[in-house]
Amino acid sequence: MDNPFPFLIANTILHAGCHQSVAEKVYHALCELPERDCIVLWMRLQGRSYSDIGALTELNKGSVWKIINGPVKRSIYSVIERSTMIPATAMVS
Numbered sequence: 001m002d003n004p005f006p007f008l009i010a011n012t013i014l015h016a017g018c019h020q021s022v023a024e025k026v027y028h029a030l031c032e033l034p035e036r037d038c039i040v041l042w043m044r045l046q047g048r049s050y051s052d053i054g055a056l057t058e059l060n061k062g063s064v065w066k067i068i069n070g071p072v073k074r075s076i077y078s079v080i081e082r083s084t085m086i087p088a089t090a091m092v093s
Helices: 005-015 020-031 035-045 050-057 061-084
Strands: none
Touching: 005 020, 005 035, 020 035, 020 061, 035 050, 035 061, 050 061
16 A cells, blocks of 8 residues: 555544445545645644644645645545535535
8 A cells, every 4th residue: 555545534534433435435536636635634634734734744834725625625525425415515614
């Protein structure tokens, strides 16, 4: 396993109560993303701030925000939409 972060993330959401089939789909979606994006998401799930993640990954805060709210969000929301048939736009407040 070259990139352990999709597994770590899927396992975390599974233990948080996510249905196994959705966690598996999240895992596969994350496997399609660059490792850097998965690392950023992993740190965000651990409660780290955008600034903290940026400092640890040598990215600026804006780049971290763009990763979370760009490819990661599109990838994960796509899984949620396909799994629940709820449009991702309904999840935005």
